[in-house]
Amino acid sequence: MSGLLEQAILRVKALPDQEQDAIAAQILAVLDDEESWDNFLTRNAGEIQRLADEALAEHRRGETRPLSELLGE
16 A cells, blocks of 8 residues: 555544545545446547547548637637
């Protein structure tokens, strides 16, 4: 376990059970979200690559505009 994680756990241990549970739920949600994204990216790697290639081709053809222009900045 990393030192930073150990520090965080020590601080969380000092909190009331209800707050510990709330923090634990947040940590688990983040981990689940990361796992979901990893799975999504793995399952859809070919499609993501195809979309990236298409976007680059559009840019090379001059069919794109800077984001700042689109946002009116």
